Amino acid sequence: MTGLNKTIGGHLVPSSVGPEKFTPWSSVARQTHHAPSYVFCASILAVAILWRRDNLFQTADLTWLRAGGVFIGAGHLPAHRFNAGQKALFWIVLAGGLVLAHTGCCLIGPAQSWRMTDSESPASCMA
Secondary structure: OHHHHHHHHHHHHHHHHOHHHHHHHHHHHHHHHHHHHHHHHHHHHHHHHHHOHHHOOOHHHHHHHHOOHHHHOOOOOOOOOOOHHHHHHHHHHHHHHHHHHHHHHHHHHHHHHOOOOOOOOHHHHHO
16 A cells, blocks of 8 residues: 555545645655565565575476476476476566566655656656
């Protein structure tokens, strides 16, 4: 809710509840959203550093994929610390987390550094 408030809340909510009720809530929501975002960014970087070596694809993963993983294959298939499905999920989640962290930094940065006006788009920092 705090992210939606930050992105589109200023255009939709004040007209329905009034600015005198929206402003204090929006201020608290913004600070509540920013505080955990730094922990999220640090966690994504820590996960990337700690587990990237164990999640690099190897030739055993091709064998695991060809055999259909654990659903189709019979018996125990060779996999090191993580199987190919877990490695693929790791890279998808890591990429999504990094994109989320980057876009969050783009939204926080201009608003605090350059004091964006209402006419400026948050996506302008990505250009």
